[in-house]
Amino acid sequence: MTYYAKKTSFPQKIDRLLIWSLRGIATIVGTIVLFIMVFLVVESDSALQNIGLLHFLTDASWNPGQGLYNITPMVLSTLLVVAGAIILAAPIGILSALFCHYYAPTPIANFYRRLLEFMAGIPGVVYGFWGLVVVVPWINRLHPPGASLLAGILMLALLIVPTTALTADASLAGVPEEYLQGAVSLGLSRWGTIREIVLPVARSGLFASIILGTGRAIGETMIVLMVCGNVVQFPGSLFDSIRTLPANIALEMDFALGDHRSALFVSGLLLMGGSLILVLVAEAIAQKEIYFD
Numbered sequence: 001m002t003y004y005a006k007k008t009s010f011p012q013k014i015d016r017l018l019i020w021s022l023r024g025i026a027t028i029v030g031t032i033v034l035f036i037m038v039f040l041v042v043e044s045d046s047a048l049q050n051i052g053l054l055h056f057l058t059d060a061s062w063n064p065g066q067g068l069y070n071i072t073p074m075v076l077s078t079l080l081v082v083a084g085a086i087i088l089a090a091p092i093g094i095l096s097a098l099f100c101h102y103y104a105p106t107p108i109a110n111f112y113r114r115l116l117e118f119m120a121g122i123p124g125v126v127y128g129f130w131g132l133v134v135v136v137p138w139i140n141r142l143h144p145p146g147a148s149l150l151a152g153i154l155m156l157a158l159l160i161v162p163t164t165a166l167t168a169d170a171s172l173a174g175v176p177e178e179y180l181q182g183a184v185s186l187g188l189s190r191w192g193t194i195r196e197i198v199l200p201v202a203r204s205g206l207f208a209s210i211i212l213g214t215g216r217a218i219g220e221t222m223i224v225l226m227v228c229g230n231v232v233q234f235p236g237s238l239f240d241s242i243r244t245l246p247a248n249i250a251l252e253m254d255f256a257l258g259d260h261r262s263a264l265f266v267s268g269l270l271l272m273g274g275s276l277i278l279v280l281v282a283e284a285i286a287q288k289e290i291y292f293d
Contacts, residue, residue, distance in 0.1 A: 036272070041269065044265040045262070046262040047262035047263040047266050048266065050262075051069050051263065055069050056071050057071075057072055061073075061232060062248075071245070071248075071267060073233055073242075074232060074244060074248055076234060077228075077235060077242035077243060078218070080149060080235065080242070081217075081224060081244060082156065082214060082218055084157075085160060086160075086214055088153065088154075088157035089156075089213055090209075092165070093163075093165035094165075094209070096112070096116070096161070097166075097168035097172050098172070098198075101172045102194060102198075116166055116169075119161070120163055123222075128222045128225065128227060129226065131226065131227040132227055135155060135227065136227055144239075145229060147241055148227075148235075148238065148242070149237075150238040151227040152223065152224050153238070155224075156223060156224070159217070160217050163209070163212055163213050164213040167213075168209040170205065171204075171205020171209065172198065172202050174202065175197070175201050182197075183196070204285055207282070208282055208285070211282045215278050218246075219271065221246040221250050224247045225250055228241060245267045249268060252264060
């Protein structure tokens with residue numbers, strides 16, 4: 001009896017150790033995130049007190065040397081370049097995942113997945129450099145100046161397609177085989193099975209792929225820094241140069257002092273808030289799926 005008691009207690013000890021380890025890791029991660037949030041709020045307080053929130057929205061332009069701190073053009077530019085990239089990347093990524101699962105021969109599907117994994121590991125600065133020497137001159141031939149909102153959209157879309165496609169692919173892999181066999185027995189076509197069975201079952205994972213891509217696009221700095229022109233203005237067309245919030249932080253943090261430095265932390269706080277909103281949206285989608293299931 002003692003032997004069997006010891007034999008069965010060892011896995012239980014391992015389980016408890018694993019649970020406490022995971023709790024500890026979760027606590028550490030949560031503490032780090034909380035620390036970052038508190039740090040951003042503390043560093044932003046000086047600008048919010050001395051400059052005032054209204055000036056960030058109504059000043060004539062962004063020129064800290066003259067006491068002007070309007071970040072609205074950069075907020076709008078950030079939203080436009082991210083939205084444009086998602087509009088391009090989400091359909092391509094989801095269609096890529098559908099192609100790998102339901103249309104491509106196995107060798108081609110495996111090769112395509114390896115290619116996506118390789119692309120997902122390429123640093124953003126490499127995409128930015130390629131965009132600077134290839135995409136920007138190409139756009140410049142169509143419509144000067146080349147470094148523009150359009151260049152940022154194209155390069156960010158290229159960056160996040162692998163993330164979107166691989167996450168969507170994992171979601172499609174979770175569709176129960178019984179559902180697909182039932183669809184075949186009912187005589188549904190391949191597209192009918194995808195439309196009526198696969199997409200509804202995998203929709204939470206597909207939404208998650210879009211949200212993950214959006215999160216990566218919002219925080220990307222080097223690509224937009226290299227291909228968007230870095231002009232603080234409201235873009236009137238896809239061919240106008242823009243400056244995004246991450247690019248502005250990267251450009252000015254080295255020499256920013258006083259309220260100027262604090263204003264850059266306000267930009268970081270806005271980006272952090274955008275990421276938090278994405279997390280809440282993802283959580284709401286997951287809870288909705290659990291509720292309806």
